Amino acid sequence: MSYEISMIGSGNVAWHLAMTLDNAGYPVKEVYSRNFRNAEALVDRLYGAEPKSDLDFSNSPSQLFIISVSDDAIKEIVREIILPEEAILVHTSGTKPLNAMEFAATKHVGVFYPLQTFSKSRRIEFSEVPLCLEAADGYTKRVLKEIANNISKHVAMIDSANRAILHIAAVFACNFTNHLFKIAEDILDEHKLKFDLLKPLIVETVNKSLEMGASISQTGPAVRQDFEVLDKHMEKLEYNEEYAEIYRLLSQNIIDTYGESEE
Amino acid sequence: MSYEISMIGSGNVAWHLAMTLDNAGYPVKEVYSRNFRNAEALVDRLYGAEPKSDLDFSNSPSQLFIISVSDDAIKEIVREIILPEEAILVHTSGTKPLNAMEFAATKHVGVFYPLQTFSKSRRIEFSEVPLCLEAADGYTKRVLKEIANNISKHVAMIDSANRAILHIAAVFACNFTNHLFKIAEDILDEHKLKFDLLKPLIVETVNKSLEMGASISQTGPAVRQDFEVLDKHMEKLEYNEEYAEIYRLLSQNIIDTYGESEE
Numbered sequence: 001m002s003y004e005i006s007m008i009g010s011g012n013v014a015w016h017l018a019m020t021l022d023n024a025g026y027p028v029k030e031v032y033s034r035n036f037r038n039a040e041a042l043v044d045r046l047y048g049a050e051p052k053s054d055l056d057f058s059n060s061p062s063q064l065f066i067i068s069v070s071d072d073a074i075k076e077i078v079r080e081i082i083l084p085e086e087a088i089l090v091h092t093s094g095t096k097p098l099n100a101m102e103f104a105a106t107k108h109v110g111v112f113y114p115l116q117t118f119s120k121s122r123r124i125e126f127s128e129v130p131l132c133l134e135a136a137d138g139y140t141k142r143v144l145k146e147i148a149n150n151i152s153k154h155v156a157m158i159d160s161a162n163r164a165i166l167h168i169a170a171v172f173a174c175n176f177t178n179h180l181f182k183i184a185e186d187i188l189d190e191h192k193l194k195f196d197l198l199k200p201l202i203v204e205t206v207n208k209s210l211e212m213g214a215s216i217s218q219t220g221p222a223v224r225q226d227f228e229v230l231d232k233h234m235e236k237l238e239y240n241e242e243y244a245e246i247y248r249l250l251s252q253n254i255i256d257t258y259g260e261s262e263e
Numbered sequence: 264m265s266y267e268i269s270m271i272g273s274g275n276v277a278w279h280l281a282m283t284l285d286n287a288g289y290p291v292k293e294v295y296s297r298n299f300r301n302a303e304a305l306v307d308r309l310y311g312a313e314p315k316s317d318l319d320f321s322n323s324p325s326q327l328f329i330i331s332v333s334d335d336a337i338k339e340i341v342r343e344i345i346l347p348e349e350a351i352l353v354h355t356s357g358t359k360p361l362n363a364m365e366f367a368a369t370k371h372v373g374v375f376y377p378l379q380t381f382s383k384s385r386r387i388e389f390s391e392v393p394l395c396l397e398a399a400d401g402y403t404k405r406v407l408k409e410i411a412n413n414i415s416k417h418v419a420m421i422d423s424a425n426r427a428i429l430h431i432a433a434v435f436a437c438n439f440t441n442h443l444f445k446i447a448e449d450i451l452d453e454h455k456l457k458f459d460l461l462k463p464l465i466v467e468t469v470n471k472s473l474e475m476g477a478s479i480s481q482t483g484p485a486v487r488q489d490f491e492v493l494d495k496h497m498e499k500l501e502y503n504e505e506y507a508e509i510y511r512l513l514s515q516n517i518i519d520t521y522g523e524s525e526e
Contacts, residue, residue: 071489095484095492116464117482122471130460156460165454166461168496168510173447173461174468175483176513177440182477182520184436191428197393197419198429198436199473201379205437206469208385210462214445219380220438221358226334229358233431242516247431249512250439253505257445 003147006030006062008055008077010038012118013092014068015045020126022046024151029062055081064143066112068092078104088140094167097160098134110135110144113163114152117174126151132158132166183243190239215258222254266410269293269325271318271340273301275381276355277331278308283389285309287414292325318344327406329375331355341367351403357430360423361397373398373407376426377415380437389414395421395429446506453502478521485517 005026007018010033022028032052033039039051055077057065065087067077074091078101083089088108089101094115101109111134116124131148133155135141141157148155158166181202185195209217221229230251237244268289270281273296285291295315296302302314318340320328328350330340337354341364346352351371352364357378364372374397379387394411396418398404404420411418421429444465448458472480484492493514500507 071492115460117467117471119471122467124467128463130463132460154460154463158456162454162456164495164499165450166456167492168499169447169450169456169458170461170464171483171485171496171510172443172450173465175481175485175517176443176509177465178468178472178477178480178482179485179513179517179520180435180439180443181472182481183516184432185477187428187432187435191425193421193425193429193432195432197378197395197417198433200391200393200417201433202436202440202469202473204380204385204387205441206465208380208382209441209444210465214441214448217441218438218445219441220434222434222438229334229430232427233434236427236431242512242519246439246512246516247434249505249509250442253446253509254438254442256505257442 001146002026003064003143004029004062005064005066006032006052006057006060007042007049007066007068008032008081009066009068010035010042011068011070012120013114014066015042015120016118016124016126017066017068017092017114018042018049019045020151021147022049026064026147026150030057030060057087058082058084060084060087062087064088064090064147066090066092071096074100081105088143090140090144094132094163094170097164098136099160108137108140110140111160111163112144112148113158115166115170127153130154130156132156132163134159134163183246187237187243218254218258220254222251223258225255225259264409265289266327266406267292267325268327268329269295269315269320269323270305270312270329270331271295271344272329272331273298273305274331274333275383276377277329278305278383279381279387279389280329280331280355280377281305281312282308283414284410285312289327289410289413293320293323320350321345321347323347323350325350327351327353327410329353329355334359337363344368351406353403353407357395357426357433360427361399362423371400371403373403374423374426375407375411376421378429378433390416393417393419395419395426397422397426446509450506481517481521483517485514486521488518488522 005028018028028046028049030052031039031042036053043049043051083105087106089104090110090112113132115130131152133144268291281291291309291312294302294305299316306312306314346368350369353373353375376395378393394415396407
């Protein structure tokens with residue numbers, strides 16, 4: 001069955017999610033943004049939505065209201081939003097628990113969290129994006145699952161506690177990984193070497209790790225317990241205390257992880 | 264002009280490099296391995312090579328001798344190998360300096376380092392592999408460059424000091440990245456969550472970072488200076504001191520890297 005949708009927010013997640021839903025036969029009827037222009041910009045990409053700059057949805061035709069704003073703004077919107085009867089209200093945050101909506105004007109609350117990083121300028125194959133759902137009641141759960149299954153191949157019910165764990169894991173695997181690239185770039189810059197040289201190795205390392213598993217793919221001086229190379233590297237990193245400490249700590253953790261199983 | 268080649272070693276790098284050279288019109292004539300069977304296995308994949316288990320190459324038809332063995336074994340091979348006159352001798356190590364070959368029986372020594380991770384079971388598009396060259400004399404440099412340019416689009420002269428820097432950067436961008444995936448997997452395992460859920464996010468994060476640059480791509484609680492989330496994550500990581508410390512240190516470094524430019 002079809003549901004009409006109102007999108008509260010016009011950032012990167014709202015942008016991709018609204019277009020995906022609109023194209024999948026879940027018409028987005030309204031887009032709210034504090035900044036009316038941003039609402040209009042997203043409305044321009046949709047079939048029949050109206051821009052809105054107030055949170056009074058009492059006359060809305062929609063059944064599902066998706067709050068897709070920065071984490072800090074969720075609480076205030078939940079408090080201020082006026083909803084039609086039996087409305088379902090969800091947020092799309094990976095970090096905020098379900099009870100961030102405890103003071104909502106509806107009992108049909110949930111979470112609709114797409115586990116992906118979005119930019120307006122980058123196309124994402126939405127059907128490959130894992131959707132992590134949570135719902136306060138059976139009706140909400142049924143509706144969210146139905147919609148989610150129509151736009152993604154990877155739908156999972158994940159409660160707030162597990163979503164927090166997922167977020168921590170994502171910080172390690174994604175935020176920190178990106179920062180390691182930054183450190184590598186910085187070290188190379190320091191010596192007028194180009195980061196481009198490393199890119200083929202990075203791509204192959206990541207592909208290999210995801211296909212074969214991280215444990216079997218681990219290489220480098222730490223897993224080999226090549227203390228001569230480790231010492232030389234630490235020495236060369238003395239100019240930046242934090243880099244040296246990151247190097248030391250990650251190498252130590254690799255040694256601790258694999259050390260006992262070897263010899 | 265063509266050169267005949269003898270490969271000393273039959274590991275992952277030797278395997279890919281020998282086949283690439285053989286196919287590019289640089290016939291591999293001999294393959295040495297301490298273990299004769301390993302030499303035979305590689306010879307089977309080449310057009311006209313002979314397996315060898317001794318290091319006497321005095322009657323070799325080759326002009327270029329490539330030592331592609333584990334770092335620790337290089338020195339001994341350099342000391343033991345018997346070469347024809349005017350032979351060029353190179354190693355393929357990212358970590359060992361040119362002077363690892365100071366006692367070689369030839370003055371034509373160099374480094375022929377393919378900056379990539381190789382497995383026998385994975386196909387690599389060799390023309391995309393950066394080749395880092397170093398040479399002790401002009402003749403060696405000319406020959407290595409000519410051969411390198413015929414098998415790769417990315418050839419750079421990199422001296423031993425810069426190759427060491429490149430290696431440190433690769434440890435951060437590749438070895439440590441792989442280990443962060445392992446940590447993420449481990450955290451998810453602990454809560455019976457599947458690492459597969461994170462894979463689309465990892466792929467997009469890495470692609471985005473390599474295409475748009477790491478600085479502009481940095482996301483997450485640390486760069487947002489979201490101390491509420493950082494504290495919560497640290498608390499959840501208390502069960503593993505090293506993970507907690509890695510989280511703290513990398514988050515701190517992200518804050519220090521981006522903090523001053525914001526507000």
